[in-house]
Amino acid sequence: MRIEKHPILDFKRGKKVEFQFEDRTLTGFEGEPIAAALHDHGIMVLKNSLRHDRPRGFFCAIGHCSSCLMEVDGCPNVRVCVEPLKAGMVVRRQQGKGVLR
Amino acid sequence: MIHEPEVLIIGGGPAGLSAARQAVKAGCKTTLIDDAFDLGGQLVKQTHKFFGSEMEYAGVRGIKIPEILLDEIKDDSNFEYLLRTSATGYYEDGVVTALYENNEMLKFKPKKLIIATGASENTIPFVNNDLPGVYGAGAVQTLMNVYGVKPGEMGLMIGAGNIGLIVSYQLKQAGVDVAAVVEAAPKVGGYWVHASKIARLGIPIKTRTTILEAIGKEKVEGSRIASVDENWQPIPGTEQTINCDFICLAVGLYPLSDIFHLAKCEMKYVPELGGEVPVRDWEMKTTIEDIYVAGDAGGIEEASSAMIEGALAGLSAANALGKEPEDYNNVKCQLINELSELRCGPVGDHIRCGLAQCSMEDENES
Amino acid sequence: MNPNIENSGIPSKEQIERTLPSKERREKGPYVVIECWQKIPCNPCVKACPFGVIQPMEDINDLPVTDIDKCTGCGLCISLCPGLAIFVIDETYGEEDQALVMIPHEFVPIPKKGDLVQALDRQGNYICDAQVVRTTQNKSNTTVVHLLIPREFILDVRAIKP
Numbered sequence: 001m002r003i004e005k006h007p008i009l010d011f012k013r014g015k016k017v018e019f020q021f022e023d024r025t026l027t028g029f030e031g032e033p034i035a036a037a038l039h040d041h042g043i044m045v046l047k048n049s050l051r052h053d054r055p056r057g058f059f060c061a062i063g064h065c066s067s068c069l070m071e072v073d074g075c076p077n078v079r080v081c082v083e084p085l086k087a088g089m090v091v092r093r094q095q096g097k098g099v100l101r
Numbered sequence: 102m103i104h105e106p107e108v109l110i111i112g113g114g115p116a117g118l119s120a121a122r123q124a125v126k127a128g129c130k131t132t133l134i135d136d137a138f139d140l141g142g143q144l145v146k147q148t149h150k151f152f153g154s155e156m157e158y159a160g161v162r163g164i165k166i167p168e169i170l171l172d173e174i175k176d177d178s179n180f181e182y183l184l185r186t187s188a189t190g191y192y193e194d195g196v197v198t199a200l201y202e203n204n205e206m207l208k209f210k211p212k213k214l215i216i217a218t219g220a221s222e223n224t225i226p227f228v229n230n231d232l233p234g235v236y237g238a239g240a241v242q243t244l245m246n247v248y249g250v251k252p253g254e255m256g257l258m259i260g261a262g263n264i265g266l267i268v269s270y271q272l273k274q275a276g277v278d279v280a281a282v283v284e285a286a287p288k289v290g291g292y293w294v295h296a297s298k299i300a301r302l303g304i305p306i307k308t309r310t311t312i313l314e315a316i317g318k319e320k321v322e323g324s325r326i327a328s329v330d331e332n333w334q335p336i337p338g339t340e341q342t343i344n345c346d347f348i349c350l351a352v353g354l355y356p357l358s359d360i361f362h363l364a365k366c367e368m369k370y371v372p373e374l375g376g377e378v379p380v381r382d383w384e385m386k387t388t389i390e391d392i393y394v395a396g397d398a399g400g401i402e403e404a405s406s407a408m409i410e411g412a413l414a415g416l417s418a419a420n421a422l423g424k425e426p427e428d429y430n431n432v433k434c435q436l437i438n439e440l441s442e443l444r445c446g447p448v449g450d451h452i453r454c455g456l457a458q459c460s461m462e463d464e465n466e467s
Numbered sequence: 468m469n470p471n472i473e474n475s476g477i478p479s480k481e482q483i484e485r486t487l488p489s490k491e492r493r494e495k496g497p498y499v500v501i502e503c504w505q506k507i508p509c510n511p512c513v514k515a516c517p518f519g520v521i522q523p524m525e526d527i528n529d530l531p532v533t534d535i536d537k538c539t540g541c542g543l544c545i546s547l548c549p550g551l552a553i554f555v556i557d558e559t560y561g562e563e564d565q566a567l568v569m570i571p572h573e574f575v576p577i578p579k580k581g582d583l584v585q586a587l588d589r590q591g592n593y594i595c596d597a598q599v600v601r602t603t604q605n606k607s608n609t610t611v612v613h614l615l616i617p618r619e620f621i622l623d624v625r626a627i628k629p
Contacts, residue, residue, distance in 0.1 A: 005575045057233025152550070289474060299476065300591060301587055301588070442528075445526065
């Protein structure tokens with residue numbers, strides 16, 4: 001779902017890197033938000049809501065709404081819409097409130 | 102360690118950058134903090150050409166404006182900025198705390214504080230409005246204009262204010278289709294020229310229409326809309342299913358006013374300005390002596406007015422610090438006049454009405 | 468509810484006709500048409516024109532007023548209007564039953580001279596085929612596309628399919 005050609009914009013992307021999502025190895029651009037890299041692969045469900053277990057994705061994409069909290073490299077409650085992707089990151093959907101380490 | 106700049110600016114959007122430019126040029130040691138990856142605030146996503154006059158960079162694309170604002174000060178030793186830095190608190194001794202890169206707690210004790218934190222998006226209730234694929238308009242802009250990722254293939258836009266109309270146009274430019282723009286009011290709220298340019302791309306604008314439901318199990322697969330009557334109630338029998346794979350909410354913004362509350366600035370709830378805003382004077386000073394406001398944090402408006410308010414705030418702060426900015430009174434009057442010019446037409450009616458409710462003094466007195 | 472400029476972005480016939488110069492002037496050469504009917508704070512069109520066609524505004528919210536005799540149809544204003552609301556029509560161009568319409572276009576791929584494209588009306592409906600006579604660009608990134616169309620559609624063609 002990448003935009004390759006745009007009438008106004010030139011996308012300056014970082015280098016292509018691999019990262020883990022659940023049991024898959026995916027690629028994205030270094031430095032872009034993890035949520036953008038996931039979205040590019042059609043992954044829109046980022047977590048399930050605490051009480052009613054409803055699927056949630058990102059909403060605000062600016063770090064305000066808490067809809068996109070995931071576990072990244074073992075750390076829970078990471079706002080993946082503003083967390084820059086790094087090579088080798090391990091991204092998982094967390095269960096409930098996550099476990100602090 | 103406590104950092105002690107003369108001026109601390111929270112927010113690096115059009116208001117904050119303009120404030121920095123004035124403060125630094127007047128000789129103030131200025132620190133600007135912003136929680137994003139880049140300076141520019143919402144400007145980094147605005148691919149369209151701006152309105153206003155030459156002084157507000159009319160005709161220039163929003164994405165180009167941050168570098169113009171920064172140009173004069175980026176190499177000035179009086180200016181520093183920190184990105185990925187979120188202001189987290191304001192304490193009664195004038196200390197501002199901030200979280201740097203989610204890791205480090207910073208403390209600032211500035212002589213003057215300019216709060217230019219901008220705004221956040223509203224949401225509206227409808228069935229399944231929490232499904233993945235329901236995004237704020239800003240989120241859609243961020244995805245496609247900053248990171249070059251399509252939000253989907255066919256969107257439904259809710260809201261025909263300037264943001265709804267502009268983002269619909271930008272979606273088309275990104276190669277994404279828009280099934281319709283839905284607006285509950287009888288008229289579009291945005292500029293007619295924006296409405297015209299999306300109409301001629303085949304995007305229908307349906308006024309007096311609202312969204313009832315997002316359809317889908319794990320993500321948006323469609324939606325149901327219906328016409329509304331004069332009391333904003335859906336009219337039975339007018340329901341329609343619209344095919345779409347994302348729904349974009351452009352239903353207004355509200356000012357991000359947390360820090361004003363923490364600092365105990367006098368606040369007023371002003372619907373015309375989008376929510377709670379600080380009471381202020383024509384120098385952009387709040388009811389707390391050393392705290393200033395600029396941009397959407399003080400009332401939802403446009404980037405053009407945000408830039409002028411930022412300049413006013415930066416200039417006023419510099420003057421209050423005894424820096425004697427060049428030609429201060431004339432420049433201040435010029436800026437105030439520029440703001441009045443932008444606001445004096447019919448599309449500025451609600452702004453003037455809103456400002457009358459939260460201004461400390463008559464402009465003629467300043 | 469009848470579609471009008473306020474609820475659909477589509478102007479009335481009367482609003483469109485108000486943008487046209489006299490029949491006499493139309494037969495003389497190209498002329499600019501400014502489809503801007505709302506008082507909004509905006510005035511880059513005034514400085515955009517190198518020939519002084521668009522009059523200076525006392526109030527930035529004023530609607531643009533043209534001195535149409537000075538217009539040469541250069542199209543510079545088309546690429547600089549933030550609302551993409553300016554067009555040029557030349558009824559003297561081409562054959563008797565043809566005309567030239569210049570429109571702003573901000574999509575890729577940019578059409579090339581000689582291309583046959585689909586011209587759209589104000590509701591985005593296909594109205595006729597148009598031949599691209601020329602495209603011009605400046606640093607504003609808004610392409611001005613010069614379209615040869617049947618003359619009967621000069622009041623309708625305002626976009627091409629992206």
